[in-house]
Amino acid sequence: MNLLTWHIHGSYLYYLSHLPHRIYLPKSDPIRPGYYGRTPGYPWPDNVIEVPEHEVRHLRLDALIYQSRTAYETDRHQLLSPHQQRLPSIYLEHDPPQEHPTNTLHPVQSRDTLLVHVTAFNQLMWDAGPTPTTVIEHGVPIPREPCYTGHFARGVVVINHIRRRGRRLGYDLWLDFRDRLPMDLYGMGWEEAGGVGEASYSELPGVTGRYRFFFNPIRYTSLGLAVCEAMANGMPIVGLATTEMVSAIAPGNAGFVDTNPESLVAPMQELLRNPDLARQLGANARKVAMERFSLRRFIDHWNRALTNVTGKSQTPDLR
Numbered sequence: 001m002n003l004l005t006w007h008i009h010g011s012y013l014y015y016l017s018h019l020p021h022r023i024y025l026p027k028s029d030p031i032r033p034g035y036y037g038r039t040p041g042y043p044w045p046d047n048v049i050e051v052p053e054h055e056v057r058h059l060r061l062d063a064l065i066y067q068s069r070t071a072y073e074t075d076r077h078q079l080l081s082p083h084q085q086r087l088p089s090i091y092l093e094h095d096p097p098q099e100h101p102t103n104t105l106h107p108v109q110s111r112d113t114l115l116v117h118v119t120a121f122n123q124l125m126w127d128a129g130p131t132p133t134t135v136i137e138h139g140v141p142i143p144r145e146p147c148y149t150g151h152f153a154r155g156v157v158v159i160n161h162i163r164r165r166g167r168r169l170g171y172d173l174w175l176d177f178r179d180r181l182p183m184d185l186y187g188m189g190w191e192e193a194g195g196v197g198e199a200s201y202s203e204l205p206g207v208t209g210r211y212r213f214f215f216n217p218i219r220y221t222s223l224g225l226a227v228c229e230a231m232a233n234g235m236p237i238v239g240l241a242t243t244e245m246v247s248a249i250a251p252g253n254a255g256f257v258d259t260n261p262e263s264l265v266a267p268m269q270e271l272l273r274n275p276d277l278a279r280q281l282g283a284n285a286r287k288v289a290m291e292r293f294s295l296r297r298f299i300d301h302w303n304r305a306l307t308n309v310t311g312k313s314q315t316p317d318l319r
Contacts, residue, residue: 001312004056004084005065006034006075009094011201011225012118014042015139018295019302024061026053026079034068034075041200057081063310064089069107088309089113095222096125096243105129114309119222119244134305138228139298142290146234147209148282153272154182155238156211158204158226159218161189170217170240173261181268183215205233212278213238213255213271216245223248231289236271236281238264248292254285 001021007013017023027037027050037050051059056079064080064087066072076085091113097104106126108115115133117123123135155177162171162185171193177183178194185195186207199207208214214230216239223244227237231248237255239245249257256267271278306312 001062001306001310002060003063003065003306004059004061005092006067006071007036007039008034008067009225010039010042011229012094012138013048014044014201015141015225015295015298016302017045017048018299019047019306020299021047021306023048024051024056024059025049026051026056028053034071043202053079057084059084061087062312063087063306066091066108066113067094072107088311090116090305090309091131092116092118093122093126094118096122096220101125101220103127106131114305116305120247121244122222136298136301136305138223138225138293139295140225140228140232140289140293141295142232142286142293143205146232146282146286147205148234148279149210150212150235150275150278150282152210152212153275154184154211155213155215155268155272156208157183157185157195157215157217158187158208158230159185159224160187162187162195163193164189168218168220170219173217173219173240176261177215177217177268180265182272184211205229209233209235211235212275213268215239215268218242228289228293231285232293234279234282234286236278237285238268238271248288249285250288253281254288255281 003021004024007025025037026035028035038044061084091108102125106128108131109129111130115128115131117135120135123133157174159169162169185193186197186199188198190198214235214237216227219242237249239257241257241259245257249255251257258264
């Protein structure tokens with residue numbers, strides 16, 4: 001199939017590019033949010049194709065995948081031809097509602113668009129009205145040999161622009177825990193948050209895998225891809241028992257989660273003292289990732305969703 005989507009979340013888009021379809025990305029000049037195209041830092045395959053935004057209306061497309069309210073409510077009327085606007089469409093929702101957590105209407109209120117949530121928690125919280133919904137959980141590559149060694153007796157946090165994103169992403173908790181426990185932060189905007197650096201997509205597993213455990217201070221968002229990637233890399237996870245984290249991390253099995261941050265201090269200290277425990281929990285986390293977040297399952301579910309909305313065969317034709 002020929003699909004059009006926007007560049008909203010780089011890592012998710014890279015995993016989506018493993019679908020056996022052409023994926024067209026509009027690119028603007030100058031660059032603006034959602035119109036980045038094939039950004040550096042990812043090994044984009046050839047089926048991901050940049051298109052100047054003014055040429056999008058001339059593409060022969062099979063389906064649209066919206067990923068933002070701006071694209072769905074505004075940009076499509078300016079970017080797409082009348083015919084393209086009537087094509088089968090999916091709205092990929094990355095987050096739970098940011099306004100009221102249970103009583104917020106999703107911007108898509110249409111029987112003609114499939115709303116795809118990345119977690120069951122998101123589906124539970126959004127009011128989709130008449131819109132058909134489904135859940136396609138994250139899919140990440142599972143390395144044959146994980147990079148985890150855990151020889152740094154420190155925790156690691158991976159969040160982009162954590163200071164700018166504030167309490168929702170746990171900036172205050174990061175500041176608190178880094179003053180009480182040995183811990184480092186990676187991600188864009190690390191300088192303003194007291195972090196140590198930024199690692200590229202290919203470097204990240206090796207960088208984070210040196211640390212004893214992965215700490216996720218996020219209060220309210222979807223299950224982060226960084227968490228899934230760390231699990232696939234064989235890292236034990238420590239975080240807040242909110243959103244989808246409670247179903248991904250069974251306390252004492254793949255790591256530790258709790259709604260009381262103070263209750264996480266003792267488990268973190270134990271992981272720092274006991275590398276054998278960290279390795280065992282990390283191995284359990286990797287097993288969960290293999291069973292739940294495999295890229296093969298992710299691709300199968302996306303192909304099924306695309307087949308359902310378009311009525312077209314999953315058999316690719318990339319000639």
